[in-house]
Amino acid sequence: MQAISPSSPLKSLVPTGRRLARVTPNKLYVHCIYRSDSVHFSNGVGSSRADWQSSCAILASKVVSQEQSGGDSGGGGGGADHVAAVNGHKTSMELSLIPLNKDSNDDGNSNNNKPMKPLTITDLSPAPMHGSQLRVAYQGVPGAYSEAAAGKAYPNCEAIPCDQFEVAFQAVELWISDRAVLPVENSLGGSIHRNYDLLLRHRLHIVGEVQLPVHHCLLALPGVRKEYITRVISHPQALAQCELTLTKLGLHAAREAVDDTAGAAEYIAANNLRDTAAIASARAAELYGLQILADGIQDDSSNVTRFVMLAREPIIPRTDRPFKTSIVFAHDKGTSVLFKVLSAFAFRNINLTKIESRPHRNRPIRLVDDANVGTAKHFEYMFYVDFEASMAEVRAQNALAEVQEFTSFLRVLGSYPMDMTPWCPSRGD
Numbered sequence: 001m002q003a004i005s006p007s008s009p010l011k012s013l014v015p016t017g018r019r020l021a022r023v024t025p026n027k028l029y030v031h032c033i034y035r036s037d038s039v040h041f042s043n044g045v046g047s048s049r050a051d052w053q054s055s056c057a058i059l060a061s062k063v064v065s066q067e068q069s070g071g072d073s074g075g076g077g078g079g080a081d082h083v084a085a086v087n088g089h090k091t092s093m094e095l096s097l098i099p100l101n102k103d104s105n106d107d108g109n110s111n112n113n114k115p116m117k118p119l120t121i122t123d124l125s126p127a128p129m130h131g132s133q134l135r136v137a138y139q140g141v142p143g144a145y146s147e148a149a150a151g152k153a154y155p156n157c158e159a160i161p162c163d164q165f166e167v168a169f170q171a172v173e174l175w176i177s178d179r180a181v182l183p184v185e186n187s188l189g190g191s192i193h194r195n196y197d198l199l200l201r202h203r204l205h206i207v208g209e210v211q212l213p214v215h216h217c218l219l220a221l222p223g224v225r226k227e228y229i230t231r232v233i234s235h236p237q238a239l240a241q242c243e244l245t246l247t248k249l250g251l252h253a254a255r256e257a258v259d260d261t262a263g264a265a266e267y268i269a270a271n272n273l274r275d276t277a278a279i280a281s282a283r284a285a286e287l288y289g290l291q292i293l294a295d296g297i298q299d300d301s302s303n304v305t306r307f308v309m310l311a312r313e314p315i316i317p318r319t320d321r322p323f324k325t326s327i328v329f330a331h332d333k334g335t336s337v338l339f340k341v342l343s344a345f346a347f348r349n350i351n352l353t354k355i356e357s358r359p360h361r362n363r364p365i366r367l368v369d370d371a372n373v374g375t376a377k378h379f380e381y382m383f384y385v386d387f388e389a390s391m392a393e394v395r396a397q398n399a400l401a402e403v404q405e406f407t408s409f410l411r412v413l414g415s416y417p418m419d420m421t422p423w424c425p426s427r428g429d
Helices: 049-070 145-153 165-173 193-201 236-241 243-248 261-271 282-288 334-346 394-406
Strands: 018-023 028-034 097-099 135-139 158-162 179-186 205-213 217-220 231-234 254-257 276-280 291-295 304-311 323-330 352-359 365-370 374-379 381-387 409-417
Touching: 135 145, 135 165, 145 158, 145 179, 145 205, 145 261, 145 304, 158 165, 165 179, 165 193, 165 304, 179 193, 193 352, 193 381, 217 261, 217 282, 231 236, 231 261, 236 243, 236 254, 236 276, 261 276, 261 282, 276 282, 282 291, 323 394, 334 352, 334 381, 334 394, 394 409
Parallel strands: 135 158, 135 179, 205 409, 231 254, 231 276
Antiparallel strands: 018 028, 028 097, 179 304, 205 304, 217 276, 217 291, 323 381, 323 409, 352 381, 365 374
């Protein structure tokens, strides 16, 4: 796994292979190569990461018995034939046993090489599903609200900053991180359309959601007074959410949009800008050595951003707690099918919490020719819908079965637990 420093955002991701080895006290190495994409064999074995792990464990356990029965002469060519089964399937996968001369090492020195530590099944086990040691990707720099959302979703996780939303998706796909926490909508600013488009482009699954109250502060370098501020920089939504308060504070400074709130604070600190203030979190002020000129400057205290947690594999839906399911669908004949789709949920008393339309990028315009009046041009859309039901419920399964009859494309983005934490409006503490 590629090591990533949390202090520097991910900017380029290049998939790399890794060779894993199990070493016995002498004579033999076991080499197994695993790739993050699925590997399919003719006998059906090895189609998942669990099969690969089992293959390595079983093969490693055969090394000692093979050495005792056949010695060095049979170690190189018969390793695969000795593995009887993997996860209950007979197999003859080629997992090579490479003889190692115990009298010499790679440097040519003899008789003093120290055995390497054996690779155990613990080294091959998947990352923990929740809690500590999870690597969670987010967009922005340390101090961003996305980092706070990652900490709320996965306490004690290792937060990995990424400079773009798409880099966070790729970090999960390439096993650099275990999860990604990304914003999808804000109670005042609406949907983050970029992430809806990326949900469709990538094959990650929504495994949870977290809602984070947003508490904005006006930050500047130590010793700077408000009357000296000539420019305020921040994310465009943060600037819009604080416009009235900035006016009440008497700040008639120019507004300038940047990529993220914490990035604005970092920029001021790095360039020693004494005429510029940033709108960001109190944590950003602490990280970058800035003072808080004004606290809680958002125009509306009901300022909440909803984040989704993404993973490579979906979770198993349950019925013992409130669940939400997200889908996306389209139809070849335009938006006329939307009423039928919504009726499938209404007839089963399934509440919809969100519906969002995005342009159909593969076919953005549908042309309808009429000999009498000419050609009509219709815009085509993909529809994103969130509804309050688990895919483990029969009513949700029946609703999607009916929706599938009316649509040409349907994909379940995830069925996941709802964020049921108590309502806590944005406040100073």
